[in-house]
Amino acid sequence: MTYQRPFGLLLALGLMFGGLVAAPVVAQNGPLRIEIVEGVIEPLPFAVPDFVAENGAAGEYAKNLARVIASDLSGTGLFREIPASAHVGRISSFDAPVAYGDWKAINAQALVTGAVSASGDRIVVKFRLFDIFSGQQMGEGLQFAGTTQSWRRMAHKVADAVYSRITGEGGYFDSRVVFVSETGPKNQRAKRLAVMDYDGANVQYLTDSRSIVLAPRFSPSGDRILYTSYQSGFPKIYLMDVASVQARALGDQPGTMTFAPRFAPDGRTVVFSLEQGGNSDLYTVDTNSGTLSRLTNAPSIETAPDYSPDGSRIVFESDRSGTQQIYVMSAGGGEPQRISNGPGRYSTPVWSPRGDLIAFTKQHQGRFHIGVMRVDGSEERLLTASFLDEGPTWSPNGRVIMFxxxxxxxxxxxxxxxxxxxxxxxxxxxxxxxxxDPSWSPLLP
Amino acid sequence: MDKGILFSGIGHVGLILWALIGGFFIRHDEAPEIAVTEVSLLSSAEFEAIQAASPTAPAPEAPQTDIATPTPVTPAEETPAPTPQPETPPVVTQPPPPRPEPEPAPEAAPDVVETAPEPVPQAPEDPTPPAPVAVDEPPVLAPTVSSRPRPKPADRVAPQPTEAPAPDAVVAPTPAPAVTPEATPDAVVVEEEKPEAAQQEAGTELATEANKAEPLAPSASSRPKPRPARRAEAAPTDAPATPTTTPDVPRDAIAEAVAAATAGGAATEAPATAPSGPPMTAGEKDALRVAVQACWNVGSLSSEALQVTVTIAVALGQDGKPDIGSITMTEFTGGSEGAARQAFEAGRRAVILCGANGFQLPPDKYDQWRNLELVFNPERMRIK
Incomplete structure (x- = not known):
């Protein structure tokens, strides 16, 4: 019986080992489960062949539409256009079935097909978006109608729809930017207001260069523009109607200087800085009645205010702590809370349309940065660095910052x-x- | 023999052989190819005969001593010179007219006259090609069982083959009689109550997929079900609660180890829905993970979609290619349904894209990976 114990021990160990080896078998009773935690961040390859011209007059637009759409999507950095020279398939009819194999062969993951017809001064643009590798159409086809002069807008609208369907967030291509156009040497620079498409096309000037203009801001509906002008010799806020290009002073008080205006989300109230006796504080003014309300009352300089998207809070910059920092307070005033806590100076805060981030200008160690942070000041990230970067403005979808x-x-x-x-x-x-000084408009209607 | 003579003899013999048959083994450099034109040799008599027979050929003349003015060679009458045909006028392709740039709106304000987007009035024909009809493999009869007697395959190999135990018998590695606790009131150690166990079925050859008896059934039919799970009472966990035992009794430790191992063995008995076959190794799983993540492109996802973890189920064919129609989102966490849909699309593209040529998976473990659940967790891919 003396051999039984060692044998038993060996048997026990063997069975234990066997049990350990068999353990993975126990783990999988259903489908094999794999967790993917690492991916790649690459532009998604897409193809936009020239649109089909459905009549002779539409021929000139068929190619241009496709080029603008491709430029919009490629400009985001999220998409990569496969050039037409690499295309295997041809789109000769808008309603013809898509030969997915031809597009799969060139590794296109999305395909935009479209057609355009023109009659007189009107054109109709329609498009479809296809997911090549799943072999199906993404969403329904859409069509847009407009004048021939607005063909670029229709291209932007198509690009917006494509962008939205693929990324799941709204686009920003059919939008405009108001900015200060500058000419002349640095010490004698002429400035005038101008507006353009988001991509720089269709620049139009709204003011002449006789007086300096600063800080134009679009209204939430995009039909009005606030700006600061030295027309009277002192900075004052003006409100311009975009359609008529007529402007009027806003919140004008004798002996004061007003600047840095922003619309509230309701489009009626404007928050701005008012300087009187060497002290700047924040005020609001009703654009209809002209009623002023004071929000801050401090010996420091409070300026560059901006509303949160829901209109409940205001972010602004103040030097009440000794240096320029960013503060948040209730839209009706009250005790502000400092949210910038890093080294350096923070200025020109702008609330994201999504409401989750605040963009700002930061000056630190002789360099300027454009950065973003959470609305509580956390997770600060600097996006740029140069000799002078300033004045961020958000795209309508909160994905891009122009400065x-x-x-x-x-x-x-x-x-x-x-x-x-x-x-x-x-x-x-x-x-x-x-x-x-760019200011991005909302998406155009 | 003198080595010198030997080497000399070998050398001479080799030289003679080379001289005789060396040409067979030596590849002569081929001369560069020369364009060859076939010619035929004619004698002077033949040439004169041909000249005489030719009605149009001029008689040979004596060479002129003076240099005549060169005259233009008149072509033969029957072969009039082809008059130069006017070439087909090239199609003058008019360059496309310069694309008229839209005139800027006269007024400073943007002229927004665009109509609201409308849905396409007529739904186009579905360009999606019809889904391929799944065709079952034609039933193939399994090869007949060889008449040659084969050793009995079993899950266990032992020196002596044993017969299968009774269906309701408790199976243990070694046969053991039933042990019942002794009813001694002063006993400190109480034996664990164990039912009687029979020896495991064993054969002389390990049962593998290769030597399993082939069923006489179409290969496309459902796989044979695994053996039914052993009776619940076989698991030692169902044994009656044992009283406290002293830790210094080695026999109990062995019994516990055996019981634990037996329990593990019982646990390895797959349920009816569990895949059979060897399990996937960690390396094989990692290879699949790497293959999928190489195509998981989150660059075009919205920040909201980057918050969503989606689980995607997909069925794979035996060639490792995903069945596109089987790709479904089974669950998602961390975002809205719209964001989850975008995250799902990114995951689906990854599966389709990188699985287009089939994932590299062990064919003998098809049952393990024929159904996949891929959890796409973008936590590390979020904007930091």
Whole structure:
């Protein structure tokens, strides 16, 4: 019997080992479950062949529409166009079935097909979006009708729809930007208000260059523009109707200077800075009645206010702590709470249309940055760094920030740049010359 | 023999052989190809005969001593010179007219006259090609069982084959008689009550997929069900609660180890729905994970969709290719339904894209990976 114990021990160990080895079998009773936690961040390849011209007059638009759509999508940095020279398939009819294999062969993951017809001064644009690898159409086809002059807007609308269907968030292509156009040397620069498409096309000037203009801001509906002008010799706020290009002073008080205006989300109230006796505080004014309300009363400089998307809070900059910092307070005033806590100076805060982030300008160690932070000041991220970056403005979908970048030196000049909130896709924005102080409109109706 | 003579003899013999048959083994460099034109040799008599027979050929003349003015060679009458045909006028493709840039709106304000988007009035024909009809494999009769007697395959190999135990018998590695606790009032150690156990069925050959008896059934039919789970009472966990035992009794430790191992063995008995076959190793799972994540592109996802973790179920064919129609979202967490849909689309694209040529998976473990659940967790991919 002396051999039984070692044998038993060996048997026990063997069975235990066997049980451990068999353990994975126990773990899988259903489908094999794999967790994917790492992916790639790459532009999604897509193809936009020339639209089908359904009549002779539409021929000139068929190609241009496709080019603008491709430019819109590629400009986001989220998509990569497969050039037409690589296309295998041809779209000869809008209603013809898509040969998915032809597009799969060139690794296109999305395909935009469209057609355009023109009659007189009106054109009709229609499109479809296809998911190549799943072999199905994404959403229903859409069509837009408008004048021939608005063909770019229709291209932007198609691009917005494509962007929205693929990314799940709204687009920003059918929007405009108001900015300050600059000409002349740095020490004698002429400035005038201008408006353009978000991509720099269709620049139109709203004011002449006889007086300096600053900080234009679109209304929530995009039909009015607030700006600051030195027309009277002192900075004062003006409200311009975009359709008539007529402007009037707003919140004008004798012996004061007003500047840095912003619309409230309701489009009626405007918050701004009013300087009187060397002290600047925040006020609101009703655009209809002209009634003023004071929000802050401090010996420090309070300026650059902006509303939260729900209109309940205001973010602004103040030097009450000794340096420029960002504060948040209730829309009706009250004790502000400082949210910027990093080193350096913070200014020009702008609330994201989504409400989750605040963009700002930061000056630290001799460089300027455009950054974003949570509304409580956490998770600060700097997106850019240069000699001078300032004045961020959000795209309508809260995905992109446009700002002013000025180069150093006497010959340096201002220009507009845009950057994704991830910090990627930093690119200049065409603006027909030097430009500064951009303000993005909401999506056009 | 003198080595010198030997080497000399070998050398001479080799030289003679090379001289005789060396040409067979030596590849001569081929001369560069030359364009060859076939010619035929004619004698002077033949040439004169041909000249005489030719009615149009001019008689050979004596060479002129003076240099005549060169005259234009008149072509033969029967072969009039082709008059130069006017070439087909090239189609003058008019360059496309310059694209008229839309005139800027006269007024400063943007002229918004665009109509609201309308749905396409007529639904186009579905460009989606019809889904391929799933065709079952034609039934194939399994090969007949060889008449040659084969050793009995079993799940266990033992020196001596044993017969299958009774269906309701408790199976243990070694046969053991039933043990009942002794009713001694002063006993400190109480034996664990165990039912009588029979020895496991064993054969002389391990039962594998290769030597399992082939059923006489179409190969496309459902797989044979695994053996029914052993009776619940076989698991030692169902044994009656044992009284407290002293830790210094090695026999109890062995019994516990055996019981634990037996319990594990019982647990490995797969339920009726569990896949059979060897399990996927960690390396094989990692390979699949890497293959999918290489195509999981979250670059075009919204920040909201990047908050959503989606679980996607997909069925794979034996070639490792995903059945696109089977890709479904089974659950999602962390966002709205719209965001989840976008996250699902990204995951689905990853499966389709990287599975287009079939995932590299072990074919012998098809039952393990034929149904996948892929959990796409973008936590590390979010904007930081």
């Amino acid at each position: 002013t970048r000025e180069t150093a030196g006497a010959a340096g000049q201002s220009s507009l740049y845009s950057v994704d909130i991830t910090g990627r896709n930093l690119r200049p924005v065409s603006s027909d010359g030097a430009a500064s």
